[in-house]
Amino acid sequence: MQEILARFKDAQLGKVLLRRVREEAERAADVLGRLPVCMEVCGTHTMAISRAGLHGLLRDRVVLQSGPGCPVCVTDQADIDACLDLARRREVTLTTFGDLLRVPGSRGSLEEERAGGADVRVVYSPSDAVDLAAALPERQVVFVGVGFETTAPLVALSVREAATRGLTNYSVYPSHKLYPPALRALLLDPEVRLDAFLLPGHASTILGRRRLNFIAAEHGVPGAIAGFEPLDVLSALLEILRQLAGRRAEVVNTYPRLVREEGNPVAVAIMAEVFTPSRAAWRGLGELPGSGLEFKGQWVAHDAIRRFQVERVVTRPRRGCLCGEILRGKVKPFDCGHFGRTCTPVSPLGPCMVSSEGACAAYYRYERTG
Amino acid sequence: MCLGVPGKVVEILEPSRWAVVEIPGVRRRVGTALVGEVRLGEYLMIHAGYAIEKLDAEQAAQSLELWEAMAGAGDPGQV
Numbered sequence: 001m002q003e004i005l006a007r008f009k010d011a012q013l014g015k016v017l018l019r020r021v022r023e024e025a026e027r028a029a030d031v032l033g034r035l036p037v038c039m040e041v042c043g044t045h046t047m048a049i050s051r052a053g054l055h056g057l058l059r060d061r062v063v064l065q066s067g068p069g070c071p072v073c074v075t076d077q078a079d080i081d082a083c084l085d086l087a088r089r090r091e092v093t094l095t096t097f098g099d100l101l102r103v104p105g106s107r108g109s110l111e112e113e114r115a116g117g118a119d120v121r122v123v124y125s126p127s128d129a130v131d132l133a134a135a136l137p138e139r140q141v142v143f144v145g146v147g148f149e150t151t152a153p154l155v156a157l158s159v160r161e162a163a164t165r166g167l168t169n170y171s172v173y174p175s176h177k178l179y180p181p182a183l184r185a186l187l188l189d190p191e192v193r194l195d196a197f198l199l200p201g202h203a204s205t206i207l208g209r210r211r212l213n214f215i216a217a218e219h220g221v222p223g224a225i226a227g228f229e230p231l232d233v234l235s236a237l238l239e240i241l242r243q244l245a246g247r248r249a250e251v252v253n254t255y256p257r258l259v260r261e262e263g264n265p266v267a268v269a270i271m272a273e274v275f276t277p278s279r280a281a282w283r284g285l286g287e288l289p290g291s292g293l294e295f296k297g298q299w300v301a302h303d304a305i306r307r308f309q310v311e312r313v314v315t316r317p318r319r320g321c322l323c324g325e326i327l328r329g330k331v332k333p334f335d336c337g338h339f340g341r342t343c344t345p346v347s348p349l350g351p352c353m354v355s356s357e358g359a360c361a362a363y364y365r366y367e368r369t370g
Numbered sequence: 371m372c373l374g375v376p377g378k379v380v381e382i383l384e385p386s387r388w389a390v391v392e393i394p395g396v397r398r399r400v401g402t403a404l405v406g407e408v409r410l411g412e413y414l415m416i417h418a419g420y421a422i423e424k425l426d427a428e429q430a431a432q433s434l435e436l437w438e439a440m441a442g443a444g445d446p447g448q449v
Binding site: 001002004005007008012013016017020042044071097124125126127128147148150151153154157200201202203205206228231235254256257258259260264266267270357 | 372373374376378401403404405406413415417418419420422423425426427429430431432433434437438440441
C-alpha cells in the first residue's frame with residue numbers, strides 16, 4: 001500500500017495528466033468563449049494546488065479560484081470574540097486546534113489572551129481535550145468546535161466519550177459548518193461566476209458522493225470529488241474540464257480509494273445523534289440556514305454556549321480586509337491592498353492569512369514572484 | 371479543509387474503539403469508532419486523532435492503472 005500511495009506523487013505521470021488538463025481546458029474555453037473558472041472549495045486543496053505550482057502551469061488555460069473551505073477562515077468574528085470571552089473566565093481551560101490561536105477577533109486573539117494569563121491550550125484531537133478534562137477535574141475544559149463534516153463527527157464522539165467517562169467538566173463551543181449549503185449559496189449568488197467545483201475529499205468521505213448530486217442536478221454545474229496528491233487534483237480537474245467541454249454536468253468521485261457513494265454511515269449517524277442542523281454565520285457568506293450544527297437532546301448539557309451563557313455580539317470586520325470576498329471567490333488575495341504589505345503571516349489582519357489552509361497564506365508562501 | 375494523513379494499523383488497543391497507527395516516522399493512538407473493526411496492516415485515513423475511513427488498496431491501484439494506461443496510449447480520447 002505504501003508503494004501504491006507513493007505513486008500518487010509520480011512526476012512523470014503528473015506531466016502527462018497536466019498536458020491533458022491543458023488540452024481539455026482549451027476545449028472547455030472554446031465552448032464557454034472564455035477561460036473556465038473552477039473553484040476548489042477545500043483549503044487543503046488550495047494549499048495542494050499552490051504547492052504543486054498549478055496556478056503557474058495552468059494560468060493561461062483555467063482560472064483556479066479558492067472557496068469557503070478553510071474552517072478557521074469562515075468562522076465568524078462573533079464566534080472568535082465569544083471564544084475570547086470564554087478564555088477570560090477563570091474556571092475555563094480553553095482547548096483548540098492550533099490554527100485558531102492567532103485569528104484576530106474584534107479585540108485581540110486567543111494567543112494574546114494566553115499571553116495575558118488565560119489558560120488556552122492547543123490540542124491535536126478533541127479526544128486530547130477529553131483526557132485533559134479527566135486530568136483537571138477542578139477546571140472547566142471547553143473545546144472550540146470548528147471544522148466541517150470531517151471534524152464534527154469526532155467532536156460528537158468526544159462528547160459521548162466524556163459522558164461515558166462521567167466527566168461533567170467537558171463542553172464544546174459549537175461552531176461547525178456544513179459545506180453543501182455554502183455551495184448552494186455560491187451557486188445562487190449572481191456576483192459569483194464559477195463553472196465547476198473541485199469538491200473536498202475528506203468532508204465528502206463523510207457525506208458520500210450521492211448527497212452532492214444536487215450541484216449538477218439542480219444547478220447544472222459539474223463537480224469532482226478530489227484527493228489531495230498532485231495526481232488527484234489533476235485527474236479531478238481533467239474530469240470537470242471534460243464535462244465543460246462536452247456541455248455535461250455530473251458529480252463524479254475521482255477519489256474512490258477513500259470516498260464511497262453513501263459516505264461513512266457511522267459518522268453521519270453520530271453527527272445526527274448529537275447535533276441538529278442550524279442557522280450559522282459564515283465570514284463572507286453571512287447567515288445561511290441549515291449550515292451549522294447545534295447540540296440536541298441530552299447533549300445540550302455539553303453546550304458551552306448554554307453552560308457559560310455566552311453571548312455572540314456581531315461586530316464589524318477589520319477595515320479593508322478582503323477575507324470575506326476571497327472566501328466567496330470574488331477576488332484573489334493579490335487584489336487586497338493589505339496582502340504582503342500590512343498583512344503577512346507574521347502579522348495577519350484576517351484569518352485567510354493566519355490559517356495554514358487560508359488562501360492568503362497559500363498565496364503568500366507559494367505564489368509571490370519577483 | 372480537513373487535513374488527513376494515511377496511517378497503517380500496527381496495534382489494536384480496543385476493538386472498534388482505539389488502535390495504534392504508524393504514519394511514516396510516528397506512532398499514534400487513534401480512535402477507530404467511525405470505521406468499525408480494523409485489521410493489522412490496514413490503512414486508515416486519520417483526521418484529528420480519529421480514523422474517518424479505510425483506504426481501499428484495490429481502488430487506489432485501479433486509479434493509477436487508468437492514468438498509466440492513458441499515459442502509455444497517449445490517446446486524448448481515453449481517460
